Amino acid sequence: MRTICAISTPIGTGGISIIRMSGEQSLVIAQKIFSPYGVKWQDIEPRKMYLGKVKTKNFSDQALFVYFKAPNSYTGENLVEFHLHGGNALTMGTLNQCLEFGAQMAEPGEFTKRGFLNGKISLSSAEGVIEMINAQSEAQVNAGYNLLEGALNKKCVKMQDEITDILAELEAAIDYPEEDLESMALGEAKKRIKGFLDALKKLKDTQNTARFVKDGIKVAIAGKPNVGKSSLLNALIEYDRAIVTDIPGTTRDTIDEVFSYKGVNFILTDTAGLRRADDTIEKLGIERSYKSIKGADVVLFLIDNTYSKEDQKLLEQIQKKNIIIVKNKSDVSDTLNGADILISAKTGEGITELKEKMYNMFIDRKIISGGLMLTHSRHLAAVNRAYNSLKNALIADQPDLMTIDLKEAWQALGEITGSTVSEAIIDRIFEKFCLGK
Template identity: 30%
Template sequence: MKQTTIITDDTIAAISTPHGEGALGIVRVSGKKTHRVFQEVFSPAKPVKRYQSHRLYYGSIVDGTTCIDQVMAAFFKGDKTYTGEDMLEIFTHGGSSVVNAVLQRVLKAGARLADRGEFTRRAFLHGKMDLLQAEAVLDLIKADTDSARRQAMGQITGVLSEFITSIQHKLVQVKTNLEVMIDFPEEDVSPVDLFDLKFMLQAAHDEVTHVLGSYEYAKMVREGISSVIVGRPNVGKSSLFNAIIGETRAIVTPHPGTTRDYIVEAVHYEGIKLVFTDTAGIRHSEEPVEKIGIDMTRTLVEQADTIVLVVDPTAGSLYEEELSLAQAHAGATVVAINKTDIAPADRIEQTKTAFRDFSVFPVSAVTRDGIGALLNTIAGPARAPSPENTPVINRHRHKQALEHIGLALHAAINLIDQRAFPEIVAEEVDSALAGLKDLTGEVTSRDILDKIFSDFCIGK
C-alpha cells in the first residue's frame, strides 16, 4: 500500500489560535499562491519594495479601501518553513470577529480553508517530519500535564524516529549480507556468517521488545490513567469521587442507588493525569434505568487501567461479590476501605484480612484520610525513567507495528537456527523492514494518514 502522495497545488488558510476572545489571533496560509495572497490582502504601513522572507511587517489587512484590521505579518519562503511550502502568518487583534474577517479576506484572495491537520500533513508529505513526529505534534498540543508534554517533545525531536532508523540500518545490513549469500551461493558461506547475522537480528529483536515494553506506561502518560470507582450501593463511591476531585460533582445521599449515570473527571497528581469515573456500581437490579447504569459500569471496568473497589466496613458484608470482582481483575484492582472515620477498628482489620491479596487503602471520604496514599499508588505506573531520552511508544498503531516487526525478527532467527535458505530468512527481514516503514510513514496507506490527521485541529 504505497502512500498516495497528494501534494496539491492549492493554497490553504486557517485560524491557528483558539476560538474566543484573546489578545492576538493568528491566520496562517501555506501553498504556492501565498505570496500573491500576501500582496493582495496586506498593505504595509511604510512602502516596501520587496518583502523579505522571515521578516515581520506592520500594516493593514485591506479589502479595496476598507481596512479590516491592523496587523503584523510575516511571509516565509519555502522550504525553510513548517510545511516546506511558502507560508504567511498574520497576527491580528484577538476576538473571533476580527480573526474571522481576516480569514475571509484571505480566502477571497484565492486560498481555501485548510482541513484538520493539513499544515502538519503537508509538513509530513514534504519530508519536514516523519509520521511519528507528526503524531507527536498532536500529542504536544493536547498535552495537559508536564509528563505528557515531555514525552511529546522527545518524540518531536526524533528520539523514537532515531531508534527506528538505527534498527532499519541494522536490518538493511543483514539484508545486504543475505543477498550476497543468495547471489553467490558458490562462495560457500560458513555457518559463522549466518551466526553473525543471527546476533544482529537478536540485538534488533531485543531492542524492539524493550521499546514495546514502554507502551502501557507511555500511553498512560499521554492519555492519563483511567480509574473506575465501583462497589455496592451506599459504600461511598460518589463521596470518594468528590473527595478525590476536590469538589461536589456527584450527588451523595444516604439512599442506596443514588448514582445511575456515570461521571468522569480528571485530576492532576504530581504531573500525572488521573481520570476518575464514578459509577452506579455493580449489583443486581431489575429496575430498567439502574440496569443500564450497571451494564455501563461493567463496560467501564473492562476498559479501565485501575479499578477502585470501594467497600464499607460498617455494612457487615462478607464481601463475596467484591472478592470475585477483585479476583477477576486482580492486577488492576485497588481496594478502598471507606468510612474509616466511623467504622470499628476490628471491622477495618477484618476487611483488610478479607482483601489481603490486594492493595488495600483505609480511607475516609469525609475526613479525606488515606486519599493521598491511594492516588500515589494509582499514579505509580506512569512514574518511570525520564521519557525524553528513551524511545517510547504511546499509540496502538505503534504497538501493532512493533509486534509485527518483533514476530518477523523472531521468525528470521528461528529460520537461521533451522539452517533455512537465505532467501527465506530474507523474506522475514523484508517483512520487518516493511513494518518499520509503516511506523515512520515512509509507506503508509492514505486511510491511516486520514485517520491520524483527522484528530488534529484546523490550523495546525
C-alpha cells in the same frame, strides 16, 4: 501546487487570530493585502514581525505580519502569517480576501502534510504534533513531545539502515555461495537481529503504560451504601462534587469526574451503594453501578468499620482482576480489617497513598521517565510486524530465506518512518489534524 490558507487559531473572539498561507503565491497575495509601516516590501526580511495595515474589500485593520522563506518554514514552502485582532468578522474577512486573490482553503492538517512531503518533519513526528494538540494530560503531552522530537523515528531509521547493511552482506554471501561465507554471514546477521529484537521488545513493553497515559485510568468506586464512596470521590478530586449524607442510598446515579495525578488522568465513577433494593430508581442505579464496575480498569471496593459478610459477598461477586480494598473512616477506627489500604475521606488521611497505589498499578515509572512509548496503535502494529519478521529471520537457515524476513521487517519499520507508508494511510493520518495545522 496550490497556495493554501486557513485560520490557524480557534474561531471566535479572542486576543488574536492567526491566518496562515503557504505556497508559491503566498507572498504575492500577502503584498496585495498587507502594507507594512515604515518599511518597503522589498526590505521585508523572513522571520521578522512587521506591524502594518491589513486592507480587505470592506475594512482595514492593524495587524502583525511574518514571513518564512522556503525551505525554512513549517511546510518547506513560502509561508506567511497574519496576526490579526481576534474576532470573527475580521478573521473571516481577511481569509476571504486571501481566497479572492487566489489562495485556496487548506484541508485539515495540510500544512503539516506538506511539511512531511517536503521532508521537514517525519511521519511519526507529525503524529507527535497531533498527539500534543489533542492531549488531555501532561503525560500525554510528554509522549507526543517525544514523538515530535523524533525519538521513535531515529530508532527505526537506524534499524532500517542496519538491516540494509545486513541485506548487502547476505546478498554477497548468496552471490558467492561458499559454505564458510554463508554460515559466517548468517551467524553475524543473527547476532545483530537479536539486538533488534531486544530493542523492539522494549518498545512493545511500553504499550500498557502508553495505553493508560493516552486513555486515562478508569476507576470505579463501589461498595455497600454509606461506606463513604461519594466522600472518597470528593476527596480524590478535591472538591464537593457529590452529595454526601448519612442516609444509606444517597447516590442514585453514577457520577463521573476526572482528576490528574503525576500527569496521568484518572476517570473516576462514584456509584450507587450495592444492596438489594426495592425502589425502582435505586435498582436502576445499582444496575449502572455494576456496569461501571465491569468497564473499570480498577475497582476501589470501599468498606468501613462495619466490614461484614455482606461486604465479602459483594466482593466475591465483583470478578475483576484489579480490586483495591479500601477501608474508610480511619479517623473512627484504624485497623486494616483485611483491607489493602486505610484512608479517611473526611480527614484526607491516606488519599495520596491511594493515588500512588493506583498510579503504580498501571504506570511503569521507567517507561514514563524513558519518555519513548508506543501511544499510537499504528506504531504498535508496525513494531509487532517488524518483531515477528525478525523472529522468523532468526530461525532462517539460509541467507535467501533470511533476506525475505529482513525485507519484511524493513518494510514494517518504514511505516513508522514514512518510507514505505501508503498514500491512503498518509491521508488518513493528516485527516485527523485540525484545520490550519
